[in-house]
Amino acid sequence: IVEDEDPFVSTCTNRFERDVLCNSINDRIDWTMKLQRKDLTYCPASCRTCKNYDYFDSNAADVFGRGFYSHDMNGTMYYNDGDGHRLKIHYDNYGNLYDEDRNPIHDQDGNWIFDPSLMHPTTPYEMQTFYESVHCARDFGRIQNIWKTGDNDRMYERILRDFSQYSPTVLSRPEDSDYASSRTAKDNPDVGVGPWLIQLENFLTEEECDEMIAQTKIAIEGDDTTWAGIANDTEATQMGGVCQSTQAWCDPDHCMNQEILQESWSKIEDLVDIPFATHAEPVHFIQYVPGQKYGSHTDAIPDEYDSMYGPRLFTILFYLNDVDDGNGGQTCFPKIERAYPDASNSTVFQEPICVQPKKGRAVIWPNILNEIPDDRVEIPDDRTWHEAHGITEGYKFASTVWYHLRNFSYAEDIGCTNIYTDGGDYIEYGYDYDDFDDDGYAYEGEGGDSYDEEDEDSNSFVTSNYVGHDDEFDELPVAYT
Ligand SMILES: O=C(O)CCC(=O)C(=O)O
Numbered sequence: 126i127v128e129d130e131d132p133f134v135s136t137c138t139n140r141f142e143r144d145v146l147c148n149s150i151n152d153r154i155d156w157t158m159k160l161q162r163k164d165l166t167y168c169p170a171s172c173r174t175c176k177n178y179d180y181f182d183s184n185a186a187d188v189f190g191r192g193f194y195s196h197d198m199n200g201t202m203y204y205n206d207g208d209g210h211r212l213k214i215h216y217d218n219y220g221n222l223y224d225e226d227r228n229p230i231h232d233q234d235g236n237w238i239f240d241p242s243l244m245h246p247t248t249p250y251e252m253q254t255f256y257e258s259v260h261c262a263r264d265f266g267r268i269q270n271i272w273k274t275g276d277n278d279r280m281y282e283r284i285l286r287d288f289s290q291y292s293p294t295v296l297s298r299p300e301d302s303d304y305a306s307s308r309t310a311k312d313n314p315d316v317g318v319g320p321w322l323i324q325l326e327n328f329l330t331e332e333e334c335d336e337m338i339a340q341t342k343i344a345i346e347g348d349d350t351t352w353a354g355i356a357n358d359t360e361a362t363q364m365g366g367v368c369q370s371t372q373a374w375c376d377p378d379h380c381m382n383q384e385i386l387q388e389s390w391s392k393i394e395d396l397v398d399i400p401f402a403t404h405a406e407p408v409h410f411i412q413y414v415p416g417q418k419y420g421s422h423t424d425a426i427p428d429e430y431d432s433m434y435g436p437r438l439f440t441i442l443f444y445l446n447d448v449d450d451g452n453g454g455q456t457c458f459p460k461i462e463r464a465y466p467d468a469s470n471s472t473v474f475q476e477p478i479c480v481q482p483k484k485g486r487a488v489i490w491p492n493i494l495n496e497i498p499d500d501r502v503e504i505p506d507d508r509t510w511h512e513a514h515g516i517t518e519g520y521k522f523a524s525t526v527w528y529h530l531r532n533f534s535y536a537e538d539i540g541c542t543n544i545y546t547d548g549g550d551y552i553e554y555g556y557d558y559d560d561f562d563d564d565g566y567a568y569e570g571e572g573g574d575s576y577d578e579e580d581e582d583s584n585s586f587v588t589s590n591y592v593g594h595d596d597e598f599d600e601l602p603v604a605y606t
């Protein structure tokens with residue numbers, strides 16, 4: 126039973142929500158502990174969330190055959206038998222109903238009354254879905270957005286104004302920004318029009334870059350990969366071949382705590398003016414060897430939009446080593462419009478904007494639009510799709526910092542970021558029925574062997590982040606004149 130002092134519970138004033146709903150969830154959590162999810166010892170995030178799970182409002186005459194059941198505001202369930210009797214009732218994991226003395230309740234045909242809407246999820250997949258939808262639902266009342274409409278533009282403008290030490294270059298900017306008024310696509314064909322895209326030089330020091338490379342290698346090669354969502358070549362193939370690099374997340378307990386990297390984190394926090402510890406995802410590392418590339422994709426993950434921690438506001442990509450011009454490795458933005466008038470004043474399109482990897486260089490771009498309607502419905506910015514060209518020799522090391530609209534570390538603390546924190550497990554447990562046996566238990570071992578296109582809809586992380594389609598390139602940008 127939950128404790129009143131629990132801050133999560135105190136927001137749930139209705140005993141029904143607290144005791145009936147929360148206990149029913151807790152019952153189920155036990156036997157899914159093998160999934161290594163955090164135990165749910167408190168009420169779902171808020172009463173608002175609980176209300177979505179108000180099973181008991183309906184008149185259930187059709188289930189009972191006669192009479193109906195109901196609940197009072199204290200959360201006690203009643204069976205109204207149609208003969209004027211109102212009995213307290215209970216139910217079990219299978220939705221079977223019991224009277225106050227825990228005897229089965231039968232309908233007039235002698236069948237034990239059962240309500241499927243009360244049935245507990247039976248497979249880890251169902252459990253996981255239920256757990257996440259209730260426990261990890263967005264809580265509008267208590268979890269605030271860190272940005273409002275306009276903050277997106279303001280950040281890039283502030284970077285241009287206040288961070289000359291990084292020699293910022295504008296690769297693209299909104300048509301109507303203050304900055305744009307002095308430069309248009311016409312008089313500066315190199316500048317893209319649409320989303321912000323800013324390049325910064327020497328943002329990370331040599332030492333910081335080397336440390337990140339060292340940490341990337343530890344995450345990829347070492348045993349200590351507790352927080353490493355490694356997507357290797359084999360899995361890349363399963364992901365539709367888009368992401369053919371080796372990737373890992375910086376372990377919050379080790380990698381993120383490295384002394385030398387504290388300076389990097391604080392520089393990033395100064396740059397974007399949003400708390401790093403709360404709103405940034407643990408840093409993501411990428412290693413490329415010849416033959417590997419990263420196909421066109423967006424860093425915006427649709428399923429995150431309604432999540433507790435919200436979408437990725439922007440991406441800061443850091444290059445950790447130099448890659449010579451001729452050796453590939455560029456990050457390109459094929460959808461950003463870049464145009465200039467030719468002799469006859471009609472519009473000519475240029476090649477996509479590309480950035481060459483250079484040690485310490487950073488590029489920053491938005492993943493959501495400047496407008497945040499109602500301060501709650503965020504819109505992904507589809508213009509910042511990007512791809513990384515393959516390299517022809519050596520290595521390319523890069524890292525990405527993703528900031529979220531809402532508090533990521535809070536969501537992490539209460540077990541609501543498992544698509545990240547379980548790392549490689551997201552494939553093993555990746556919402557994939559095929560990974561569970563008939564009794565609903567996850568198969569031992571590697572898992573992830575059954576990922577295929579059909580699973581896309583049910584596997585939010587893998588598909589929405591990594592699976593892009595080459596025909597994205599077929600859309601010509603809209604002319605800008
Ligand atoms: O390596 C690059 O240039 C791009 C990496 C990237 O797009 C990502 O990590 O999401």
Ligand SMILES: [Fe+2]
Nearest residue numbers: 422423424511
């Ligand atoms: Fe990306």
